[in-house]
Amino acid sequence: MHFTGTVYRNPYWPTFPLLQITQGCTHNSCKFCTMYRDVQFKMQPLEWVEEDLRELAEIAPDATTIQLLSANPLALSYDRLLPYLELIRKYLPNMEYVYAATRVTDIRNKTVEQLKAMKELGVREISMGVESGDDWTLERINKGYHAEDIIEQCHKLDEAGVAYWMTFLNGVAGKEHSRDHAVHSAEIFSQCHPMLVGTGGLTLFPGTPLLEEAQRGAFTPLSEKEMLEELKLFAENLTCDCTFITHHTVAGQNLTGSNFLQRKDKIIAALDHEIRHGDMDRMAAIRRNKRTL
Numbered sequence: 001m002h003f004t005g006t007v008y009r010n011p012y013w014p015t016f017p018l019l020q021i022t023q024g025c026t027h028n029s030c031k032f033c034t035m036y037r038d039v040q041f042k043m044q045p046l047e048w049v050e051e052d053l054r055e056l057a058e059i060a061p062d063a064t065t066i067q068l069l070s071a072n073p074l075a076l077s078y079d080r081l082l083p084y085l086e087l088i089r090k091y092l093p094n095m096e097y098v099y100a101a102t103r104v105t106d107i108r109n110k111t112v113e114q115l116k117a118m119k120e121l122g123v124r125e126i127s128m129g130v131e132s133g134d135d136w137t138l139e140r141i142n143k144g145y146h147a148e149d150i151i152e153q154c155h156k157l158d159e160a161g162v163a164y165w166m167t168f169l170n171g172v173a174g175k176e177h178s179r180d181h182a183v184h185s186a187e188i189f190s191q192c193h194p195m196l197v198g199t200g201g202l203t204l205f206p207g208t209p210l211l212e213e214a215q216r217g218a219f220t221p222l223s224e225k226e227m228l229e230e231l232k233l234f235a236e237n238l239t240c241d242c243t244f245i246t247h248h249t250v251a252g253q254n255l256t257g258s259n260f261l262q263r264k265d266k267i268i269a270a271l272d273h274e275i276r277h278g279d280m281d282r283m284a285a286i287r288r289n290k291r292t293l
């Protein structure tokens with residue numbers, strides 16, 4: 001198999017087989033992210049991908065799922081993506097789910113008809129690192145799109161019938177803008193129809209512009225307690241039904257599951273309990289040990 005540069009996979013999707021069709025991230029400049037900092041974005045040559053698929057056809061000929069790597073392979077235009085998707089179908093004919101992580105902007109260059117055609121070839125569930133629905137925050141962290149783009153692109157996915165995950169990055173607006181980040185994100189997410197909303201807490205990793213800003217006093221990170229308060233505010237304002245998962249250190253274990261709206265009161269009560277009784281030192285220690293997003 002040809003794995004080049006740094007690769008990450010989504011642990012919630014089947015982690016075998018994996019197929020790398022691009023290297024790195026097209027954007028590579030979100031202020032909190034180091035995942036692909038030293039990796040230049042490139043398409044993997046089609047011949048490499050075909051060789052990898054031949055290998056997979058020998059060891060997993062009946063595979064029904066596959067994860068595309070790396071950060072945002074769907075950034076490729078439909079015309080450039082199609083040969084890769086057709087090769088997957090050729091070598092793994094039972095393929096049902098071709099999973100991929102995406103940026104909101106990756107959907108822009110595709111029509112609804114093209115998204116439907118991609119779905120026919122297996123692209124029926126994708127995850128989008130949205131992070132915030134608040135324009136001030138999106139600008140601040142250099143995400144490269146605005147709230148209206150999120151709604152527009154998600155509605156195209158809705159129309160095409162492609163299921164999507166949306167992530168909320170808890171804490172990324174810092175202290176001063178926490179409230180707007182939580183409320184506006186929930187408002188924007190609620191105007192979409194994500195199958196899953198995932199929340200993760202901000203960790204300031206060495207080498208990120210956001211850590212550098214925090215060190216010179218231009219960004220004030222939230223405490224663990226304030227992170228939980230922000231997460232609670234986000235959950236209170238979220239009105240779309242979905243699976244809700246959170247990586248918020250200790251609290252996450254009680255909150256993850258489907259039917260968000262049915263469980264919303266319990267989730268908010270659990271967050272409230274964590275805010276009042278949680279072991280904030282332990283949460284901070286877990287966060288300090290994180291090495292990547």
Ligand code: SF4
Binds near residue numbers: 025026129
């Ligand atoms: S957060 Fe995602 S889009 Fe932003 S730089 Fe990292 S991998 Fe790229």
